[in-house]
Amino acid sequence: MSENILEVKNLRAYYDILKGQVKAVDNVTFNLKNGEILGLAGESGCGKSTLASTFISRKKPLKYISGEVDLVGNKIMKMSEKEFKKLRLRTISLIPQYALDAFSPTKKIKTYIADLAGQHGIKTNKKFFDKVKERLDLVNLDESVLNRYSIELSGGMKQRVIMVISTILDPEFLIADEITSALDVSSQRFVATMLANLRDLGIIKSAIFITHDLSILYQIADRIMIMYAGNFAEIGPTDEIVANPRHPYTRALIDSLPKVGIQYKDKRLSGIEGTPPHLLDIEEGCRFRQRCPYAINKCEENPEREQVAEGHYVSCWRWKELGSDLSGQK
Amino acid sequence: MAKNKDVIMSVKNLSKVFKSGILNPEYTVAAKDISFDIEKGKIISLIGESGSGKTTVGKLILKLIEVSEGEIIYKGKNISKINDKEETQQYYRRVQGIFQDPFATFNPLYRVDRVFDLIFDSFDLGFEDKDQAIRDALYDVNLNPDRTLGKFPHQLSGGQLQRLLIARALLMDVDILIADELISMLDASTRIGVLNLLVESCKKHGMAVIFITHDLNLGYYISDKSLIMYKGRLVERGDTKKIYENATHPYTQMLFEAVPEIGERWDPDEEFLPEQIVNDVQKFYKENAGKGFVEIEEDHSVLFSDK
């Protein structure tokens, strides 16, 4: 395989809890192309972080149910823990949501980095730290941060340290989960741009950038994938998704975003009534149907994933007939 | 500054210095020399990065912390001088806050109705039919009373809990509502509903809102006036549109440049470093030394130098 770094087919992963099964990733299919930054967006609880964990660390109660994941030739769902460990940081690397909170205030940044590298069996010799310094420079951090404690660094600076370590072995595939969410706008811009730079410099090949904030994805993502309540909703080139969304949920999500230049007095934006369904033992059917203005009886069945155009897919029974109804600025 | 009869509160040269440690006390200037007016029925957004002093200003107005310098005048009276129980009660009858995390406001062991019981216990709100008043207020915020009352907090969503708190403010008929990161926990699709509701309530009931946020897009959407804070200072103040069209303080300019928007991409050729802003601001203050806080056009003022 050359064109795709990652191929995900009908992936299902549920949380097996006492009360039943939380179907947090349910029938998700997509490819990540070589060189691509794929943005993953959707409301809180729609399964973004679960999808990331499914690739990397399925800890109880999260359980892989079915489907295939091919990461540069490795069938990672079928691999043993031991085999998979060899891929970590080298082929696949994850920046988890809340990674910022994981810094210990009593440790120097240098110690933090050394510990982490140790866990992955990397020798923390001079050569290693030379490379760390080189990369710190890349993210505009002075090497003196190594001797500082995490409380002395701002959130944005810590996030940059995390990015440096996560990519130190030039992984082919990076998953960045909400890396901008806790940051001020200035750091958001820097960190998001950095992700694209890492790709441009060839340090990483491809990335999935997870965030609930579509406006940041618009800035750097080549394609955007939208999830809703554990299901795949739509994927497509960024400009297509924004200008010609095919899924009613994508449309509604875009319409609900305020932006500078639009005031309530002049133009009242609309949200989506209601909240997403609970994923515990959820039954068949399009999961958006309780909130969807276009729902029909057919929507009681699971919508199929269909191709709209090259690289653009949608799961909605009515995408063809709704067509231009959903296009353009609302 | 607005000099009209609609002004219901005036914040004048307000400062707050926190002291921590006893032997070697450290001082944090969380807010310094902040002045603005609050007008009836208007929404003011208070925008700034984390640690810039937004919550501090909110807490000072709510009398949750003591003023270090300056004054807050409400109905002709400096609120720091309000000490006796009855007067304090009267003040809270009209000035209320809703904070960041709605779940923290609700005791998980009690049904959500308790937030209403508490205000009826503390204040004489003058309703003949208390239950009907609560139901009306819930309808006002698009909540179905039958599906809301009697529930425990975990049975409602964050957005519903925040609506409930807005309903409470409406019921109390407050003059001023301080909303600190009110909707930051909510998803895009639900938060716009809460925002719209807030504006509509404001206009309908003549309630003024201080909308504290770090999100420029939201602040712009909702407010008539804006206050931009940077490192404890009020750096730009005035009509929201004017600030946008004619952003003058380097921090405000940076905010508008960095804010991500759909339909407009960041300039890829521009080198953007968060650290740069500190220098830019210092340079700006130096170039304009001695100028201070200046009104550059009607209802638009800028901090040109910090001394």
Ligand SMILES: Nc1ncnc2c1ncn2[C@@H]1O[C@H](COP(=O)(O)OP(=O)(O)OP(=O)(O)O)[C@@H](O)[C@H]1O
């Ligand atoms: N009780 C306190 N004791 C000491 N310092 C404090 C206290 N409360 C706030 N500060 C400091 O005052 C400054 C302003 O804090 P404040 O909470 O007002 O910021 P903010 O603008 O609301 O930030 P955020 O966006 O993170 O909520 C910060 O430097 C903070 O650390």
Ligand SMILES: Nc1ncnc2c1ncn2[C@@H]1O[C@H](COP(=O)(O)OP(=O)(O)O)[C@@H](O)[C@H]1O
């Ligand atoms: N450890 C867990 N046990 C049970 N359910 C969980 C657990 N972690 C997450 N979930 C549920 O899985 C769904 C998806 O969660 P998550 O992947 O964290 O969403 P997102 O990252 O999109 O906000 C939610 O319904 C959430 O409540």
Ligand code: SF4
């Ligand atoms: S499948 Fe039906 S309910 Fe689901 S998004 Fe399409 S029209 Fe709406």
Ligand SMILES: [Mg+2]
């Ligand atoms: Mg998440």
Ligand SMILES: [Mg+2]
């Ligand atoms: Mg705050």
